[in-house]
Amino acid sequence: MFDSIIPKLPMRNKIITEDYYVDQLGFERVSTVDYDDYLMLKKEAVEIHFFKFTALNIKENYGQVYIRTSAIDEVYQSFLNKDVAIHPNGSIQTKPWGQREFSLLDPDSNLLTFGQKVEL
Structure with missing residues (x-):
């Protein structure tokens, strides 16, 4: 019965968030309708929504998304070719749980981890 899941992450500044995801990560807007305090982006089958939270303390943000890739x-x-900053502790590596992963922090310190299943 379930079809998909769309995470909603906090953002302090819609322009900065959109620029990061579109210009650096290759996402695009889901809709041509522009909402002041809400942003909907997608890349292929992955969709992420953002809600405005101007008082967000990025040192206390625990927003996280795990994105599977083939x-x-x-x-x-x-991402390296576009000079996207890789998380200091998140460079690409094969994990003991059978995933090859790396991580990024977006401008609001939402953690994006990308992973692919691998045979150990």
């Missing part, structure tokens, strides 16, 4: 090394390299 081309982890290519995604990682494409």
Whole structure:
């Protein structure tokens, strides 16, 4: 019965959030309708929504999303080619739980982890 899940993450500044996800990560707007305090973005089958939270303390933000991919090394390299900052503790590596992963922090410290299943 369930079809999909769309995470909703906090953002302090809609323009900065949209620029990061569109210009650096390759997302696009879901709709042509512009909402003042809400942003809907997608890339292929992945959709993420953002709600305005101007009082967000980025040192206390625990927003996290895990995005599965079938081309982890290519995604990682494409972000490096665009000078996207990789999380200091999140460089690409194969984890003991059978996932090859890396992580980014967006401008509001939402953690984005990208992963692909691998055989150990």
